[in-house]
Amino acid sequence: MAVKAYILITADPGHTAGLTEKLAALPGVSEVHEVMGPFDIVLEFEADELETVTHALRSSIRPLEGILNTVTCVAMD
DSSP states (O other): OOEEEEEEEEEOGGGHHHHHHHHHTSTTEEEEEEOSSSOSEEEEEEESSHHHHHHHIIIIITTSTTEEEEEEEEOOO
16 A cells, blocks of 8 residues: 655745755655745655655654654555
């Protein structure tokens, strides 16, 4: 079963544009949008299993300079 997750990112304002480019290049990332509101970036991530999402968050997404916080929403459908 495929897993789809939406990762809501709060970013340092000076890094947002560069982050969208870096995030879009990561494996598993299907869409990246810079948004207005309580979050700065919304990322759609697809994987074969939930552990892949967790691993990407820990090793590839959260360590990027300029990311201040993430909230992950796993789709149920």
